[in-house]
Each structure stands twice: as structure tokens, then as C-alpha cells.
Amino acid sequence: MPGTVLLLAASPVGKSRLVDAASVLPVLAAVPPAVLSGTDTANVVELADPLEPQAVLTRLRAVAATPGPLTVFVTGQLALDRRQHLPHLALARTTPATVRYTALPWQWIREEFRLRSPGSTTLLVDLHADADAWGWLRTHALDSGRNNAVFGRIAPPPSRRTVAAPAYMKTIATILRSGWRPPVEQLHQQAFTRLGPEAYGDVVLTVPPMPVAAPGGFAPRPSYRTERPRPQMPQGPVGAERAPQPAVVAPPPPPDPHVQVTAAVQAGRHQEADALAVAHEQAAVRAHGPASEQALHWSEVRADLAMFARDSARSCRIWLTVAETRLAAGQAPDSPGVEKAVDRAHHQWGQVRDKSRAQELGTLLAQLRARVPGRRPGALENVRKQLRELQATPF
Numbered sequence: 036m037p038g039t040v041l042l043l044a045a046s047p048v049g050k051s052r053l054v055d056a057a058s059v060l061p062v063l064a065a066v067p068p069a070v071l072s073g074t075d076t077a078n079v080v081e082l083a084d085p086l087e088p089q090a091v092l093t094r095l096r097a098v099a100a101t102p103g104p105l106t107v108f109v110t111g112q113l114a115l116d117r118r119q120h121l122p123h124l125a126l127a128r129t130t131p132a133t134v135r136y137t138a139l140p141w142q143w144i145r146e147e148f149r150l151r152s153p154g155s156t157t158l159l160v161d162l163h164a165d166a167d168a169w170g171w172l173r174t175h176a177l178d179s180g181r182n183n184a185v186f187g188r189i190a191p192p193p194s195r196r197t198v199a200a201p202a203y204m205k206t207i208a209t210i211l212r213s214g215w216r217p218p219v220e221q222l223h224q225q226a227f228t229r230l231g232p233e234a235y236g237d238v239v240l241t242v243p244p245m246p247v248a249a250p251g252g253f254a255p256r257p258s259y260r261t262e263r264p265r266p267q268m269p270q271g272p273v274g275a276e277r278a279p280q281p282a283v284v285a286p287p288p289p290p291d292p293h294v295q296v297t298a299a300v301q302a303g304r305h306q307e308a309d310a311l312a313v314a315h316e317q318a319a320v321r322a323h324g325p326a327s328e329q330a331l332h333w334s335e336v337r338a339d340l341a342m343f344a345r346d347s348a349r350s351c352r353i354w355l356t357v358a359e360t361r362l363a364a365g366q367a368p369d370s371p372g373v374e375k376a377v378d379r380a381h382h383q384w385g386q387v388r389d390k391s392r393a394q395e396l397g398t399l400l401a402q403l404r405a406r407v408p409g410r411r412p413g414a415l416e417n418v419r420k421q422l423r424e425l426q427a428t429p430f
Contacts, residue, residue, distance in 0.1 A: 040079045058205075086127050109159070
């Protein structure tokens with residue numbers, strides 16, 4: 036089935052512009068449509084610095100009605116309206132005083148895609164927030180719809196009189212120009228790896244599609260196929276009659292617990308999913324020990340479940356515990372399992388809105404980052420900088 040791609044790049048003209056959003060469109064346009072979509076064929080719709088929110092809404096409704104996979108690339112500027120304090124995508128005519136009337140409410144994006152089948156819509160987002168929107172993000176999450184996969188970043192306001200570049204989206208486009216599109220989770224991770232330390236202060240958006248095949252996560256595994264009993268050669272004298280023997284039937288394989296967990300998450304039963312994961316984690320600890328890969332696997336599943344439940348603090352804490360357990364078991368600070376746990380903890384810490392919990396977890400993360408700096412330079416300094424900002428902000 037052919038896919039659909041929407042390229043939306045929008046930012047105000049004049050002094051209100053924080054990012055040159057439209058500069059990414061020539062780079063994205065150089066990518067073959069099929070690579071943008073990840074399908075054999077695709078139709079591309081492009082919106083460059085649109086003027087009217089209703090015009091954008093018309094295009095959103097048109098692409099939302101398409102039956103196949105939909106990929107939306109959104110590059111621009113996030114602003115708050117002064118009356119309701121809701122997030123908007125700033126358009127060409129938007130000023131701080133006219134956000135409510137000239138910008139696109141972000142909830143329109145969520146609502147237009149709400150009725151699409153789960154897993155059919157992917158959003159790749161590169162936004163720069165103005166000062167008001169950045170403060171709002173301290174206590175709110177940008178809701179793009181529970182059925183959509185969302186990857187990207189929201190960057191803080193650039194320094195005064197500076198127009199930023201959409202570095203994340205340009206990196207995505209550069210990777211795709213190779214002619215091959217990796218799975219969207221890998222594409223997102225590759226982009227952040229290339230961005231380096233400049234992206235550590237960003238709000239990272241990672242909402243995988245469902246069902247999820249996250250590293251160390253709980254993707255359904257293929258069930259084992261039971262073979263039919265093989266025919267047996269007759270025993271005893273030739274021609275002797277043998278009493279009929281009951282058919283040998285192999286017992287069915289036990290149900291895969293990952294399938295149960297995934298089903299609970301898809302239904303929104305996050306507490307049930309976590310309870311299932313806790314039970315398997317405890318069973319693995321009893322059978323193999325707390326530092327075993329079997330037990331740590333289920334700990335990582337629980338960290339992902341907390342992320343899906345939008346509990347970033349709990350997810351961060353679990354990832355920190357996984358990292359500490361691996362280190363205490365003798366794993367090297369640069370081993371993949373340790374680095375993954377610390378990087379995941381770092382990303383989740385950036386989503387924690389409660390300042391006291393952010394300070395507590397940030398202190399633990401800084402101690403761990405001193406031992407596990409990771410592969411992206413500047414990680415420890417990023418944590419220390421964010422901690423200083425938290426300490427300087429009154430509760």
C-alpha cells in the first residue's frame with residue numbers, strides 16, 4: 036500500500052522568528068518519496084511557511100484520511116497563546132500577541148490523527164520553543180496522540196537575535212539521502228548521535244509505535260512450532276499384531292509473557308502491565324540472581340513500561356538501578372548494557388517535570404555520569420548545568 040508524507044515547515048517572519056524552518060525543505064525534497072515514507076511508493080505533500088491555520092488544517096485532514104502509512108515531518112517554532120496557555124505551531128504571521136489567532140493549535144494535529152489506526156502514523160518533530168513555551172514544557176508534555184509514533188526534539192530558545200537551524204531534521208534528511216531508511220527508532224538515535232552535545236539540553240520526544248520492539252523491551256517473540264510425532268518403525272516380529280497405541284501429542288508451548296504485557300499496554304492498562312513485568316522480574320531474580328540478564332531484561336521492560344505510562348521519574352530511576360546493578364556485577368563502564376541504561380536514564384530525566392524529583396534523580400545521574408560518560412561528549416556537563424538551573428529556580 037502506498038504511503039503518504041507531509042512535510043510541514045513553519046516559522047514567523049520578522050523579529051519573532053527563532054528558527055529557519057523552511058531551510059530544511061530542500062534537503063528533505065532531495066530524498067526519494069519512498070525513502071521518506073518507508074514504503075514502496077509514496078505521495079508527498081509540502082507546506083512551506085503557511086500563512087493561515089485553516090489552510091494547514093485542510094491539509095492535515097486530507098492526509099489523515101489516506102488509508103496507508105502516514106509520515107509527518109514537522110519543523111518549526113512552538114509558542115503559547117496568552118489566554119489559554121496552550122501550545123501552538125507558529126505560522127508566518129504569528130507574533131507573541133497573536134498566537135491564538137494566527138498559529139496552529141497543536142491539539143489540531145492530535146485530533147486529526149486520532150481516528151487513524153494505531154501504528155499507522157509517525158511524526159518526526161524538530162521544534163524550537165519560545166521562552167513561554169519552554170517554561171510550559173517544564174510542567175507539561177507535548178501530547179501528540181496516544182496512537183502515533185513520535186520522535187524528535189524540542190530545543191530551548193536560541194540566544195537573543197539568533198535564528199537557529201533545524202539541525203535535528205537536517206540530520207534526519209542527510210541520513211535518508213543515503214537511499215535507505217532504517218527503522219524510525221534507529222533513525223532517531225542516529226540523528227542524536229550525530230548532533231552531539233548541542234542536543235543534550237533538548238526535550239527528547241520518543242514515543243515508539245505499538246506494538247513496540249524497543250531494545251531490551253518486550254516485543255512479542257515468535258512462538259515455537261510444535262512438530263507432529265514422527266512415524267515409528269514397527270517393533271517385534273514382522274506381521275505380529277500390535278495393540279493400538281495412543282497418539283503422542285507434544286504439549287503446547289507456554290504463552291509468551293511479552294505478548295500479555297504488550298496487550299495490556301495497548302489497552303492502556305499500564306498498572307497491569309507493570310504488575311506482570313514485576314512478577315517475571317522477581318521470578319528471574321529467584322531463579323538466576325539479581326544481576327542476571329534474565330532479571331535485568333525484565334527491569335528494562337519495566338523502565339520502558341514507565342515511559343509508556345508517562346512516568347519519566349520512575350523510568351529514570353529504574354534505568355539508574357539497572358546501570359548500577361550492571362556495574363556492581365563487574366560490567367565495564369563502556370559496555371553496551373551499561374551505556375544504554377545510563378543514556379536512557381539521562382533521556383528520561385530530561386522529561387521529569389517535578390523539580391524536587393528532578394534534583395534528586397539528577398544528583399544520582401551526575402554521580403553515574405562521572406563513571407559512565409557515554410559516547411556523546413558533554414553528557415556530564417549537561418547534567419551539571421541542568422542541576423545548577425534547577426537549584427537556581429525557586430520551587
